[in-house]
Structures are given as C-alpha cells and as structure tokens.
Amino acid sequence: MEIRPLRQEDAEIYKVIRLEGLKKNPEAFGSSYEEEAGRPPEVYGERFKxxxxxxxxxxxxGKLIGVVSLVRETGIKIKHRSNIYAMYVTESARQNGVGKSLVSRAVEKARSWDGVEQIHLAVMSENKPAKKLYASIGFEIYGKERHALKIDKKYYDEDLMALFF
Structure with a gap:
C-alpha cells in the first residue's frame, strides 16, 4: 500500500471514491451525494493545490482505496488548529490498517506545520470502529453535537474529537 498526497491528475478517481462514500455512508459526511454528484472533478483538483x-x-x-483531508485553520486566533475531514476507506479495504495509515499520515503532516498544536474531527457517535481507530492514534472525545446531521427525517449525533500535541 502506498500513501501519498493527491494531485490534480487524481481528481477524477477521487470523485469516484468520494461519491461512493457519500452514497454508502451518507451519515458520515456533512456533504451529500446529491450536492457533489454534479460537481466537476476539477473542483477537487483545485483543492489539492x-x-x-x-x-x-x-x-x-494503483487503485485508490482510501482518502483523508487535513485542513489548517488560517484565522489569527485559530491557526494553531487543523481539522480532519472526508475520511473514507472502501469496504473491501477496511480492517487492514488503511484508515490508521491515512490518519497517521495526516497527523504527521499536521505536526510538521509550524504553530499547529491540535487536530480536530467529528465522527458519527454510533461509528464505533472509527472512534476506536481515532482513539488508537490519541484522539479524545471532548464533546457531542446532538442532531449534527439530518437525513430523511432522522437525526445523527457526532462526537467531537481532538488530538493535542
């Protein structure tokens, strides 16, 4: 397995795995399949830059089997923080350390940024495997956002987790 930064030329394969995640696990993402299906791949390519x-x-x-995004805050008062978003591993690749490798790589990158002291993420409260993965890397739950997402009249809570350096 190879973990590497995504490049502009990866935009189309990224969109495929992104839409798969949004369709199979809609409760795990703030965005929706409907919102992103019509988005051109170039949008993702621009984000990669x-x-x-x-x-x-x-x-x-050579096949993309998992993704994760790390975003550093830029505001003066919050630039000591970064966030993990859009974590997804294909069903066939789960339970093989792919998720842990991806998150570990994101943590490693965040630690290399001058001034970053912590990483935050939100995970569906019922997603025990994901919470176990994040905890194994050192993330701790510090709060809960009730009714964070609403899908087809059903609410989903999210646990808020952070890793402090």
Missing amino acids: ADNSFHFGAFEN
Whole structure:
C-alpha cells in the first residue's frame, strides 16, 4: 500500500471514491451525494493545490482505496488548529490498517506545520470502529453535537474529537 498526497491528475478517481462514500455512508459526511454528484472533478483538483490543506490517498496496486483531508485553520486566533475531514476507506479495504495509515499520515503532516498544536474531527457517535481507530492514534472525545446531521427525517449525533500535541 502506498500513501501519498493527491494531485490534480487524481481528481477524477477521487470523485469516484468520494461519491461512493457519500452514497454508502451518507451519515458520515456533512456533504451529500446529491450536492457533489454534479460537481466537476476539477473542483477537487483545485483543492489539492491549496496551501492550507493536504489530501492523502491510499493506493493498492494503483487503485485508490482510501482518502483523508487535513485542513489548517488560517484565522489569527485559530491557526494553531487543523481539522480532519472526508475520511473514507472502501469496504473491501477496511480492517487492514488503511484508515490508521491515512490518519497517521495526516497527523504527521499536521505536526510538521509550524504553530499547529491540535487536530480536530467529528465522527458519527454510533461509528464505533472509527472512534476506536481515532482513539488508537490519541484522539479524545471532548464533546457531542446532538442532531449534527439530518437525513430523511432522522437525526445523527457526532462526537467531537481532538488530538493535542
């Protein structure tokens, strides 16, 4: 398995895995399949070039099997923080350390940013495997956002987690 930063030329394969995640696990993301299905791949390619974010992909035999995004805050009062978003591993690649490798790489990158002291993320409260993964890396739950997402009249809570350096 290879973990590497995604590049502009990865935009189309990223969109495919992004839409898969949004369709199979809609409760795990703030965005929706409907919102992103019509978005051109170039939008993702532009995000991959941003100075304050990194998007990592896990590749197995050249196939993208997992992704995670790390975004550094830029405001004066919050630039000591970064956030993990859009974490997803394909169903067939789960339970093989792909997720842990991706998050570990994001943490490593965040630690390299001068002045970053913490990483935050939100995870669906019922997603025990994801919470276990994040806890194994050192993230701790510090709060809960009730009714964070609403999908088809059903509410989902999110646990707020942070890793402090």
